[in-house]
Amino acid sequence: MKGFREEGRKRGRAHFLIFFSLHHSFIILTGLFLVSIQVPGWAQKQSFVKSYGGSADETGLLVVPREGDGFFIAAYIESVPGFGAAWMIRTDEFGETLWTRTIVDSGETVIFRGAVGDGEGGVILAGQKRTGRGDWDMVAVRIDSAGDKVWQTTSGSSSDDIATNISAVRDGWLMVGNTLQTGGYDVRLVKLDQSGNQVWSRVIGGSQNDLAYGIARTEDFGAVIAGTTYPPNSRFSDILLFKVNYWGEVVWWRQFGGLFWDEAQAVIQTPDSGFAIAGFSSSYGEDMDGFLLRTDFNGDTLWLRSYTLPGFQRFYGLVQTGADGFVLVGEDIQTGEEANLLLLRTDAVGQLVWHRCYGGEGYECGRTIIQLADGGLVSTGRTWTGPVNRFDVYLVRTDSLGQIGMRTGQRIGRVGQGIRFFPNPFSNRVRVETGVGPGVARIFSQNGTVIRILSSGEPNHQFIWDGCDFNGRQVPPGVYILSICGQHQVKLVKCD
Numbered sequence: 001m002k003g004f005r006e007e008g009r010k011r012g013r014a015h016f017l018i019f020f021s022l023h024h025s026f027i028i029l030t031g032l033f034l035v036s037i038q039v040p041g042w043a044q045k046q047s048f049v050k051s052y053g054g055s056a057d058e059t060g061l062l063v064v065p066r067e068g069d070g071f072f073i074a075a076y077i078e079s080v081p082g083f084g085a086a087w088m089i090r091t092d093e094f095g096e097t098l099w100t101r102t103i104v105d106s107g108e109t110v111i112f113r114g115a116v117g118d119g120e121g122g123v124i125l126a127g128q129k130r131t132g133r134g135d136w137d138m139v140a141v142r143i144d145s146a147g148d149k150v151w152q153t154t155s156g157s158s159s160d161d162i163a164t165n166i167s168a169v170r171d172g173w174l175m176v177g178n179t180l181q182t183g184g185y186d187v188r189l190v191k192l193d194q195s196g197n198q199v200w201s202r203v204i205g206g207s208q209n210d211l212a213y214g215i216a217r218t219e220d221f222g223a224v225i226a227g228t229t230y231p232p233n234s235r236f237s238d239i240l241l242f243k244v245n246y247w248g249e250v251v252w253w254r255q256f257g258g259l260f261w262d263e264a265q266a267v268i269q270t271p272d273s274g275f276a277i278a279g280f281s282s283s284y285g286e287d288m289d290g291f292l293l294r295t296d297f298n299g300d301t302l303w304l305r306s307y308t309l310p311g312f313q314r315f316y317g318l319v320q321t322g323a324d325g326f327v328l329v330g331e332d333i334q335t336g337e338e339a340n341l342l343l344l345r346t347d348a349v350g351q352l353v354w355h356r357c358y359g360g361e362g363y364e365c366g367r368t369i370i371q372l373a374d375g376g377l378v379s380t381g382r383t384w385t386g387p388v389n390r391f392d393v394y395l396v397r398t399d400s401l402g403q404i405g406m407r408t409g410q411r412i413g414r415v416g417q418g419i420r421f422f423p424n425p426f427s428n429r430v431r432v433e434t435g436v437g438p439g440v441a442r443i444f445s446q447n448g449t450v451i452r453i454l455s456s457g458e459p460n461h462q463f464i465w466d467g468c469d470f471n472g473r474q475v476p477p478g479v480y481i482l483s484i485c486g487q488h489q490v491k492l493v494k495c496d
Contacts, residue, residue, distance in 0.1 A: 046397065047376065047404045049358055050095035051383050053077075053392030058087060060380030060393040062115035062123055062368050069093065072145065073380055074123040075393045076112040077102060083109050086125050087393075088147040095395055101147030110139060114165035116173070121145030126166035126175050129154055138163040138190055140175055151196040161188055164213050170221040170246065172199065176212045179203055187212040187225065189248050202248040208232055210240060214266040219273060221246045224299075226267035226277050229255055239264045241277060241299055254299040258283025264293070265316045265330075271323070273297040278328050280314040281306060290315040290330055290342075292350050305350035310334070310471075313342060317368040317379075324348055327402075329366035329379045332357050341366040341381060341394065343402050354476075356402040359383065364394055375400035403478060425493040426467070428474070432492075433462045434484055444481040451475065454482075467494055 052058065057078040064072040070092040078084035086103035112127035122144040129139040137156030140163065144150050155161065155175070163177035172193045179188040186205030193199055204210070206229075214226040222245045229240040238257030241264065245251055256262065264279040277293040284291065284306035290313040294302040307313065315330035325347045332342040340359035343366070347353055358364060362384035369379040376399050383394035398404055420433040432441070434456070441463045443452035451469045456462060463482065467474050475494065482490045 046093055047399055048095045048395075048397050049404065050091075050395045051385060051392040052089050052097060052100075052395070053385070053389060055389055057382075057391040058393045059382040059391060060367065060395065061112060061125065062117065063370060063378050063380045063395065064117045064121065064123060065370065065372055065378070066121065066145075067373075070098065071095070071378065071395070072121065072123070073393060073395065074115040074125055074143070075380075076125075076127070078111070084111055086112055086141055086143060088123075088143060089393065090147065091395075095397065099147070101143075103141060103143060103147075103149050112141075113163065116166050116168055118142060118144075119168065122150070124166055124173060126163040126177070128160075128162040128177075131156065133158075136160045136162055138175055138177055138188070140166060140173065140192060140196065142196060153192060153196040153198065155190045155198050155201060163190075164211075165215045167215040167217050167223060169217045169223055174215065174217070174223050176215045176223075176225055178211050181205075185209045185211055187227070189223075189225075189244065191248060200248060202244070204242070204244075204250060212240070214264060214277070216267050216269050216275075218243065218269055222251065224267055224269065224275055226264035226279070228263040228279075231255070236260050236262075238262050239277065239279065239281075239293065241267070241275070241295065243299060252299050254295070256293065256301065256304070257281075261288070265314075266318050268318060268320060270294070270320060274302065275299070276318060276320065276326060278315040278318040278330075280330070284308075288312040288314065290328060290344065292318070292326060292328060292346060294350065303350055305346065305352075307344060307352055307355075309355065313344075315342075315344075316381075317366065319369050319371050319377075321345075321371055321375075321400075325353065326350070327369060327371070327377060329369040329381075331363075331365040339363045339365060341379065341383075341396060343369070343377065343379065343396075343398070345402060354402060356398070358396050358404075362386075363391075366394070366396070377402060403476075421490060421492070425495045427495055428467050429464065430467070430492055430494075431462055431464050432482060432484075432490055439484060442483045444483060445478075451480075465492075 060075045062074040073089040075087040077087035088101040090098045109130035112125045115123050115125045124142045126140045128136040137154045138161045139154045141152045142150040160180040163175045166175045175190040178185045186203050187210050189202045191199040209230045212225045212227040224243045227240045228237040230237050238255045239262045242253040243251040260282040262281040264277045266278045274296045281291050282288045289306045291306045293304045312333040315328045318328045328344045330342050331339045333339040340357035341364040344355040345353040364383045366379040366381040378397045381394045382391045385392050439456050441454045454463045480492045
């Protein structure tokens with residue numbers, strides 16, 4: 001993959017491994033023996049990349065932390081196109097599976113697209129269900145923390161009605177989606193009480209196609225909805241943002257956009273009573289770029305930031321990290337259908353702080369993200385695992401800087417003979433002498449994404465790395481793997 005990828009899927013067999021601590025001192029180790037290590041402070045928090053699934057297609061929709069006790073993942077499992085069920089995964093704090101539950105709806109065709117925590121350790125999933133008439137109705141299913149179904153409700157009309165998301169609101173839940181009316185799409189809102197009974201339904205929209213994807217409750221007991229709208233006589237879309245009150249009546253309606261494609265996918269209310277909206281656009285950069293839009297309480301623009309990175313980026317979720325900024329999650333597409341899960345951190349005014357990608361060869365995408373009490377980040381989505389298992393649920397847990405480390409005392413392998421290296425740790429240059437070659441070495445991030453390729457030179461068939469990625473940018477401090485001729489591996493530590 002072109003460009004620098006800081007995190008990816010761990011792969012390959014380690015034959016020769018050399019590791020040094022970034023603590024107060026380090027030692028050079030030779031011979032053949034196992035090494036117990038102390039890792040830097042940033043790496044001591046539990047962090048990992050995990051996938052879950054089988055021969056069907058699985059997609060993670062939401063992750064709910066269980067305080068001091070792991071995670072509860074709400075997912076959608078599709079065994080054949082259009083036929084699926086809710087799938088619940090309970091893990092420990094290391095992401096290891098404790099149990100799974102499949103919630104089947106009496107053999108009916110169902111597709112889930114969004115989920116929200118119920119505040120009691122369970123979740124509510126929203127999507128669509130095939131009716132006896134052959135069209136779709138909105139569907140919501142509440143599942144408790146043990147993975148058991150509490151209630152299920154459907155809502156529809158004589159046309160197709162599809163739920164894309166759901167949010168907690170005052171005394172119940174608000175399901176949002178789209179309905180096909182008079183040849184075009186409008187937004188449909190359905191208010192449910194705590195028991196899943198329908199309180200009211202609203203159809204909102206104009207003469208153009210209006211599609212809703214994100215929803216968030218507001219402090220005045222209403223809700224704000226984000227999506228996309230197609231202006232008359234235009235083949236491109238604009239960002240759609242509107243607010244409704246407690247009864248589902250429109251308070252204000254806003255459209256934003258440039259000359260090309262603009263789409264909002266997620267929205268949250270900020271502590272200053274304004275809103276933050278994430279999505280993607282081809283109006284502000286050279287390619288499809290992710291964006292972050294900030295508005296005030298009335299939906300008027302405060303600022304918009306478009307993040308122009310190599311390739312194509314799309315954001316599907318975001319979280320505010322206190323008063324110091326935001327983290328957005330989505331996908332980073334480089335070549336063909338290959339993509340990585342993307343995390344991008346901004347400051348309070350949307351300026352880029354860092355971005356990280358996680359994944360290997362294939363496709364990874366993040367749909368939602370949360371921040372933990374310790375500042376760490378957890379995202380779920382989907383990963384392509386091959387033609388047999390296809391898409392699986394993807395779970396990424398990082399520290400507050402988006403990094404994935406190792407646990408204190410973890411045993412990492414054997415130290416090899418015949419390979420010399422210095423200095424290690426290094427800050428801007430390291431030399432590895434193999435005595436074997438000539439050959440090619442690849443630099444991997446800790447979980448396996450190639451960030452640099454080196455050729456050996458004389459004397460001693462040495463590889464010299466200047467600490468830069470393919471684009472000539474210095475990579476951040478951390479653990480990196482140098483794979484020599486696809487056989488031997490050396491772990492290098494880069495410090496400030």
